Amino acid sequence: MEPADQFYGDRTYRCPDPEAHFWDVGAPVRTVTQQEAEADSGLKVIQGWV
Numbered sequence: 001m002e003p004a005d006q007f008y009g010d011r012t013y014r015c016p017d018p019e020a021h022f023w024d025v026g027a028p029v030r031t032v033t034q035q036e037a038e039a040d041s042g043l044k045v046i047q048g049w050v
Contacts, residue, residue, distance in 0.1 A: 005029060007037055007040035008032055009032035009037075010027060010029065011029045012024060012026035013025055013026075034047065
């Protein structure tokens with residue numbers, strides 16, 4: 001998977017290691033408000049779930 005920006009503000013990509021295990025790698029690239037995340041994803045974001 002090529003690097004891609006996600007609705008929650010991270011840039012992620014997936015890559016295999018030499019033993020064919022896949023790794024998901026991500027880093028934050030922008031701050032996203034709850035309203036932006038809900039609008040971009042079409043989902044309701046519930047804060048405080050543990």
